Amino acid sequence: MILLDAKDSLPLYRQLYDRLRARILTGQLPAHARLPSVREMVHDLGVSRNTVQGAYQELYAEGYIYSAPRSGYFVSSLDQDAAQRSLKPASHAPELQPEPAAGCRFDLHPARLDPGSFPGEIWRKCFIDSLRKHRDALVAYGDPQGELPLRRELQRYLERSRGVVCEVGQIVILAGLQQGLDLVAHLLRDSHRVVAVEDPGYFMPRAVFGNHGFQVLPVPVGPAGLDLEQLAAGAGSIAYVTPSHQLPLGCVMPVASRLKLIEWAESGGRFIIEDDYDSELRYHGKPIASLQGLRPDGNIIYSGTFSKVLSPALRISYLVLPRVLLAAYRRQFRDHFCTVSLLEQQTLARFMELGHWERHLRRMRTCYKRKHDRLLRAVEDHFGPRARVTGQGAGLHVVVQLVGAAPGEAELLRRAAREGLRLYPASDFYLAHKPQGTTLLLGFGAPSLEEIDAAVALLSRICA
């Protein structure tokens, strides 16, 4: 006996479908059993013809029943064991939720931007412009390499401000460094097995190349950046470097080393990945020019991002591929789609075209220079000779080494967390090597000037 409930929010045909489906899956209605005709069912249940036909059509479309000409509908033959297991509800494991952000008074994370800094009003206008102009483009896929207006703006900006020499055909728009490195790994995996990374250095290249089965070779970083003798002595044939502002130590690779690195790459069909992640943020003098610009025809893959100055949550980055890789890129990726929203690409292109990007850049440089200077002063005031600062003058963090007896990193992180002070462990950046003594990375992007003072005072107390 099938009971339908007219008060249920589920339509009657759907209720009937559910009841019949359950009987078929449990075997109550066995294989090849004939279903009542539509007319019989209408009569038995007192429902409309549409209700019964709707249910039968669904069951038929999904293969629960089959039809025989002029004899009606019959139950399909299903594997009964498999069928019955399909009726069991899924187990309900405890919900897997992302960890909630811990309560935190001062956030000295090195990759946090100034809280009020996103140019929301201007971005809104550029977005509305680009939605109006490109609405009709949204019904198809965009350019796989990234929208041309954005690549044009980028090409001009990179040439003028970063000394990068390239054509728009070399630029690929991507959703972050991880995707850029993934693309590079795909392009180079057949001919390269070992990638040299900076130690200390950013974890991302290790993670991505490791995932691709590359051997990842840590090479120590000295005051002039990556140790080129150790690089040359190792088996690496790809080198990931941050020459304009080493992450995390903050040093700049001098031009003599840059030229040597370029020669290393060219002499053996090797490749350099230049990650120029935040070199726009330099607080004295102009930004250090790119390595790519020293040898635009060299084996240099240049990577840049909008994450450090505009927003890390927009997920817009780019690669400049050397010409030598373009054919392989097109062969492997011509059928792939761009991973960045066309609307956001066009919004950013408009933002750049109207000069907002360079204005925003200048504004952020001023904002962060004040925070940077305040942080240095606060460390001087509160720590005095107990701390030595390096890597200053650029980016969103400085490196502070504690001098003399100081708690170790783990103990310090525990104490800081207890006081609501968020620190980022420097040791996370180290692979084969270890930081000397207790080393802290102090980010100054997120806190206000007053908070910087208070946070450093607090830090000084818990370091004692």
Added chain:
Amino acid sequence: MILLDAKDSLPLYRQLYDRLRARILTGQLPAHARLPSVREMVHDLGVSRNTVQGAYQELYAEGYIYSAPRSGYFVSSLDQDAAQRSLKPASHAPELQPEPAAGCRFDLHPARLDPGSFPGEIWRKCFIDSLRKHRDALVAYGDPQGELPLRRELQRYLERSRGVVCEVGQIVILAGLQQGLDLVAHLLRDSHRVVAVEDPGYFMPRAVFGNHGFQVLPVPVGPAGLDLEQLAAGAGSIAYVTPSHQLPLGCVMPVASRLKLIEWAESGGRFIIEDDYDSELRYHGKPIASLQGLRPDGNIIYSGTFSKVLSPALRISYLVLPRVLLAAYRRQFRDHFCTVSLLEQQTLARFMELGHWERHLRRMRTCYKRKHDRLLRAVEDHFGPRARVTGQGAGLHVVVQLVGAAPGEAELLRRAAREGLRLYPASDFYLAHKPQGTTLLLGFGAPSLEEIDAAVALLSRICA
């Protein structure tokens, strides 16, 4: 003699920097040569102290010169061969530009949406809401798995409309199927080597798994979808399927086959990738329920997208990972960032929360049903017995097989292109097998009702 030009748009300090840099790179200023003191330079050039200091500071920061206490600045020692090559301008190969879209009167591409269909006005409002609400979140990275409000909306929608049973912790927001498959390839590559794909089928799984070094095994598609006997006889331990609407043939895998496929996966630690790319678009009866919902605890990776109903250019898709892969996912990807813009995720979450997604879906179903019906009628009218239509009733295209003597595919595509009619070659979907006779995929998303008539009339003429 150094000449600076006060009328040049480049600041004087930058001009001086450029001149000195060129002399160092060419060797005119040899290694360890002493530079004139700031005071001498000021006197010689008649410029301000700031100009000279600015230029010297840049050269120093980039390592072109070094300083010795109390004796001034000296030229660094550079590899002269390498240095001189850095002064040569980059070669200018002909610009690599994307091909311009060919002039086209009728676009019957199977993956084109209705031109006016993007809900621009509502999207604009949801965007402005979400920008206002989440502006401050833009200064940090978002949730690596995707923003929680969007995953919550998706979980509800998938359960209600697709019969997918999952928790928000199983949903990963991604920038398209290619990225989803890439993630799956990373998760499964250590324990699986052969992936079975539908033949004919979508090229993307072949491309992505091929790039990862998997062996790709084509398995023929019959009227009930993937041929399960051939699947079982082969070495594949991952099966990529489109069970609710086979791409491109349009058939539905009946429940008996679904259960068998599930058993195949479970009995040997194998995996099913269920690509449910457009099953929302079904024009008679309700959409076919998902395979995942038949066995929510099974080894089924469910993939969905907003590309077919909302926009392919927004680049928003998702995976529902089976619980058994969650630990590996977290281990491998916990340090990765989400690739979809936080703002667009929140915009979409808002769009869904306010009921716009389901309203839009109903509107699009009505719109495409009319186009679909018109296309069937036009084929009937213009081809009569010369064509057989299959795969109708869903999605954005139907399959048309020409009966009797008809030009081959290549010839037909040539003729069509000449007349401004864009067709998509069916043979592109075939791997080891070939379509029978001349088979066309006719997309009805892009053209208007009138254009559908005209395009089919034109097609009928050139098929004669």
